[in-house]
Amino acid sequence: xxxxxxxxxxxxxxxxxxxxxxxxxxxxxxxxxxxxxxxxxxxxxxxxxxxxxxxxxxxxxxxxxxxxxxxxxxxxxxxxxxxxxxxxxxxxxxxxxxxxxxxxxxxxxxxxxxxxxxxxxxxxxxxxxxxxxxxxxxxxxxxxxxxxxxxxxxxxxxxxxxxxxxxxxxxxxxxxxxxxxxxxxxxxxxxxxxxxxxxxxxxxxxxxxxxxxxxxxxxxxxxxxxxxxxxxxxxxxxxxxxxxxxxxxxxxxxxxxxxxxxxxxxxxxxxxxxxxxxxxxxxxxxxxxxxxxxxxxxxxxxxxxxxxxxxxxxxxxxxxxxxxxxxxxxxxxxxxxxxxxxxxxxxxxxxxxxxxxxxxxxxxxxxxxxxxxxxxxxxxxxxxxxxxxxxxxxxxxxxxxxxxxxxxxxxxxxxxxxxxxxxxxxxxxxxxxxxxxxxxxxxxxxxxxxxxxxxxxxxxxxxxxxxxxxxxxxxxxxxxxxxxxxxxx
Ligand code: SAH
Numbered sequence: 001x002x003x004x005x006x007x008x009x010x011x012x013x014x015x016x017x018x019x020x021x022x023x024x025x026x027x028x029x030x031x032x033x034x035x036x037x038x039x040x041x042x043x044x045x046x047x048x049x050x051x052x053x054x055x056x057x058x059x060x061x062x063x064x065x066x067x068x069x070x071x072x073x074x075x076x077x078x079x080x081x082x083x084x085x086x087x088x089x090x091x092x093x094x095x096x097x098x099x100x101x102x103x104x105x106x107x108x109x110x111x112x113x114x115x116x117x118x119x120x121x122x123x124x125x126x127x128x129x130x131x132x133x134x135x136x137x138x139x140x141x142x143x144x145x146x147x148x149x150x151x152x153x154x155x156x157x158x159x160x161x162x163x164x165x166x167x168x169x170x171x172x173x174x175x176x177x178x179x180x181x182x183x184x185x186x187x188x189x190x191x192x193x194x195x196x197x198x199x200x201x202x203x204x205x206x207x208x209x210x211x212x213x214x215x216x217x218x219x220x221x222x223x224x225x226x227x228x229x230x231x232x233x234x235x236x237x238x239x240x241x242x243x244x245x246x247x248x249x250x251x252x253x254x255x256x257x258x259x260x261x262x263x264x265x266x267x268x269x270x271x272x273x274x275x276x277x278x279x280x281x282x283x284x285x286x287x288x289x290x291x292x293x294x295x296x297x298x299x300x301x302x303x304x305x306x307x308x309x310x311x312x313x314x315x316x317x318x319x320x321x322x323x324x325x326x327x328x329x330x331x332x333x334x335x336x337x338x339x340x341x342x343x344x345x346x347x348x349x350x351x352x353x354x355x356x357x358x359x360x361x362x363x364x365x366x367x368x369x370x371x372x373x374x375x376x377x378x379x380x381x382x383x384x385x386x387x388x389x390x391x392x393x394x395x396x397x398x399x400x401x402x403x404x405x406x407x408x409x410x411x412x413x414x415x416x417x418x419x420x421x422x423x424x425x426x427x428x429x430x431x432x433x434x435x436x437x438x439x440x441x442x443x444x445x446x447x448x449x450x451x452x453x454x455x456x457x458x459x460x461x462x463x464x465x466x467x468x469x470x471x472x473x474x475x476x477x478x479x480x481x482x483x484x485x486x487x488x489x
């Protein structure tokens with residue numbers, strides 16, 4: 001006869017399991033788990049360990065409780081270490097008690113291993129404390145899922161502490177209506193935290209009278225926890241003062257350069273550059289008759305790198321570029337270009353595409369110019385060249401896409417927004433606009449003039465612009481920046 005361990009798997013983050021549970025999993029013979037148990041934990045099971053899933057999955061019913069009880073009893077009789085792994089804590093709405101009764105009846109030894117319950121941990125992960133001095137002296141964990149459709153939620157309205165509803169998302173309209181009819185104020189803060197601890201965690205906050213509608217409009221999904229009470233409007237999450245828009249590579253370099261202060265950074269928007277198929281064709285086309293051109297001009301270091309990669313891929317004869325003159329928008333691009341072709345013949349005095357256009361218009365007489373740039377960006381440069389009657393061809397080589405890594409409302413809470421490129425500025429402002437976030441009063445810093453130009457176009461002035469255009473220089477400047485209060489709500 002073995003032992004059946006009723007084990008709490010914690011609220012969803014695999015690291016929030018207890019040490020005791022962790023050790024047990026590593027020597028388990030059989031693990032019976034439900035859907036809320038993090039999958040990463042199961043990978044810790046030893047080879048040969050049997051894994052049985054008994055939880056609900058979309059469109060599927062969970063195994064009947066009697067069936068689970070039977071698996072546990074038989075498992076205990078057959079194996080040494082049997083783990084019943086349950087989300088959160090086994091005794092918080094987990095039907096752990098019923099499993100205990102079945103094991104007792106069959107005379108199977110068992111042990112209880114508590115876990116971190118989602119009732120406290122999921123609100124906490126959204127910055128919501130279930131108790132707070134002078135705000136809430138108690139908290140009440142209530143099931144929102146009950147066979148009794150007529151359950152009267154108004155009885156909970158009289159409780160003074162924080163109300164925490166589990167399994168309540170689909171009953172939210174009835175829950176809030178019940179609390180309101182029980183006398184709770186319409187303005188009582190409420191929050192729904194969906195898919196806590198996952199990358200898809202979302203928080204929806206609203207007064208009690210509006211929470212059901214807002215949660216529905218924002219498509220909050222189960223599993224979710226509903227919090228009602230004054231604590232629900234608190235947000236005690238740490239907010240890094242420097243919110244960065246840039247590529248993964250840039251963010252990693254900046255973090256490294258910040259050293260011990262890396263915790264002051266958060267990655268707000270990831271910028272991903274990709275070569276456009278059409279742009280690649282345009283480039284190949286132009287390079288196949290490169291002798292037509294007198295100049296090749298780049299408006300970003302990325303364009304140089306991509307060009308180099310494509311040329312390499314095609315086995316392009318780089319000696320065909322000998323004798324050409326090269327232009328760069330600024331020192332960062334010039335540096336990259338110099339290492340590729342050995343010389344740069346034109347960099348404008350100010351590092352903007354307009355200035356580049358002016359400089360070309362002045363210095364290039366009659367020779368054809370090949371301009372390699374991104375798909376977005378300012379078009380003014382071409383108007384300048386047109387006015388000067390310059391002969392040019394453009395390759396729109398790549399595009400930059402922005403992926404917001406936090407909730408849109410977080411943009412407005414950043415203390416200092418850090419931009420690594422003009423495309424970053426464009427993508428972030430587009431996201432802010434969609435989220436209705438006002439950017440007028442915010443603080444900005446950026447790398448290079450082309451980036452600063454994108455801000456100025458919006459009538460905004462960066463606090464500083466770094467030269468050289470490196471993450472290391474940005475880190476040095478950030479460290480010297482004076483910060484105000486941590487959160488600006
Ligand atoms: N024994 C578990 C609760 C089981 S009831 C515990 O102690 O945490 C299942 C309910 O828990 C879900 O309907 C949801 O309300 C809540 N829940 C569990 N994990 C959650 C998570 N990661 N995010 C949001 N809600 C969660």
